[in-house]
Amino acid sequence: MSGDILQINHLSFSYRSKLIYDEANLEITKVGIYGLVAPNGSGKTTLLNLVANLLAVKNGRIDIFGQKDTPDIFFNYASFLQDNRVLYPYLTAREHLNFVCEQHHVDQKKIETVAHVLGMSNYIDQKIISYSLGMKQRLLLGLAIITKPQLILMDEPLNGLDPTSLAIVRKVVTELRDQGSTLLISSHNLDELNKITKNVFFVKGHKILLKELNNQESTEKVYEELYMNLEDFDV
Numbered sequence: 644m645s646g647d648i649l650q651i652n653h654l655s656f657s658y659r660s661k662l663i664y665d666e667a668n669l670e671i672t673k674v675g676i677y678g679l680v681a682p683n684g685s686g687k688t689t690l691l692n693l694v695a696n697l698l699a700v701k702n703g704r705i706d707i708f709g710q711k712d713t714p715d716i717f718f719n720y721a722s723f724l725q726d727n728r729v730l731y732p733y734l735t736a737r738e739h740l741n742f743v744c745e746q747h748h749v750d751q752k753k754i755e756t757v758a759h760v761l762g763m764s765n766y767i768d769q770k771i772i773s774y775s776l777g778m779k780q781r782l783l784l785g786l787a788i789i790t791k792p793q794l795i796l797m798d799e800p801l802n803g804l805d806p807t808s809l810a811i812v813r814k815v816v817t818e819l820r821d822q823g824s825t826l827l828i829s830s831h832n833l834d835e836l837n838k839i840t841k842n843v844f845f846v847k848g849h850k851i852l853l854k855e856l857n858n859q860e861s862t863e864k865v866y867e868e869l870y871m872n873l874e875d876f877d878v
């Protein structure tokens with residue numbers, strides 16, 4: 644599928660006097676997996692929050708699937724994997740997944756399938772307070788994908804994952820892409836990101852740049868070129 648999946652035009656955003664975006668643009672017209680990469684504090688989470696309508700866009704415009712990105716449109720077409728502070732410590736994974744299924748009128752039978760795919764079946768009825776970081780990350784992934792949205796935003800989904808969990812995420816995101824979903828994934832794990840996509844957005848100078856890497860190029864290399872001048876560091 645191609646068309647207007649995500650369009651960000653002339654986006655400017657500041658927190659009080661701190662400028663984050665200045666007339667930034669981003670366009671995704673082809674289904675796929677896209678990385679979102681930048682040093683700490685550059686504005687990756689801010690961008691995802693703006694697309695998810697958790698922050699209001701006052702300057703510029705965001706459209707998804709050719710329509711103005713309102714909370715209703717986002718709810719219908721998209722999902723957002725945020726950090727694990729959004730989880731309720733005294734609820735179980737099943738209760739979280741049940742809630743999302745109810746809100747989206749998704750058959751609750753899908754919960755077992757998603758739990759199985761993500762290797763969560765044996766702890767799905769335990770409360771979140773007893774979960775490790777990786778267990779929480781798997782649940783967050785489950786919550787983001789159970790409705791099979793066409794656009795999935797993921798903020799640091801690879802954080803704290805062991806090699807088995809990373810392999811699960813890799814399999815799940817590539818399958819979703821093959822089934823027609825588009826994923827925008829922020830991460831500092833450039834090595835892992837490199838395995839799942841060659842299309843990476845970088846935030847630099849308050850703008851968003853897309854790099855379409857060829858087989859010889861890596862995300863790490865572009866990162867070094869854009870942000871690191873190792874000669875500046877005295878060890």
Ligand SMILES: Nc1ncnc2c1ncn2[C@@H]1O[C@H](COP(=O)(O)OP(=O)(O)OP(=O)(O)O)[C@@H](O)[C@H]1O
Pocket residue numbers: 658661663681682683684685686687688689690
């Ligand atoms: N609610 C807020 N109020 C004021 N400043 C904020 C707020 N949220 C974020 N910031 C600032 O905006 C900048 C961008 O933050 P953001 O969390 O979007 O960056 P990030 O690229 O996701 O960073 P990281 O890689 O560390 O997660 C940072 O300097 C941060 O301190």
